[in-house]
Amino acid sequence: MKTALLISLASCLLVLNGQVIGRCELAKILRKEHLDGFEGYTLNEWLCLAFVESNFNISKVQENADGSYDYGIFQINSHYWCNDYKSHSENFCHMDCKDILEPNLISAMQCAKKIVSGSSGMKNWVQWILHCSGRPLSHWMTGCKVQ
């Protein structure tokens, strides 16, 4: 009985941990939580960034060659922006990297906006430069019921 409960609890957690969010769902969350703006970028641009960095996988964690890790839907780096207590971090966002993986995306957006507010904006992300920058991006909001 106890074992069955633990197993179902564990599989529940696994589902929550491997969370991929829908494109329009992401647009909705971002619109709702960030009425104060998007650091001069459009929602289309934020969606493109999230897609090319994580495929909309909120819980994506990836190790880099230098031993740092990239966290979450925007693949935020632990050497500069958040602390994962695995290696030295400048921790410019003043947060734990694990908070960036929270499904409500509050910490992820808070830190991403701090990065984007710097002089290089979204060009901080190589994938952005390669796949989003200077391209037509209006299709990212196609069919989304978000004004």
Ligand SMILES: *[C@@H]1O[C@H](CO)[C@@H](O)[C@H](O)[C@H]1NC(C)=O
């Ligand atoms: C999302 O990221 C997690 C952690 O990196 C990974 O284990 C999981 O397989 C990813 N999910 C998908 C659908 O790629």
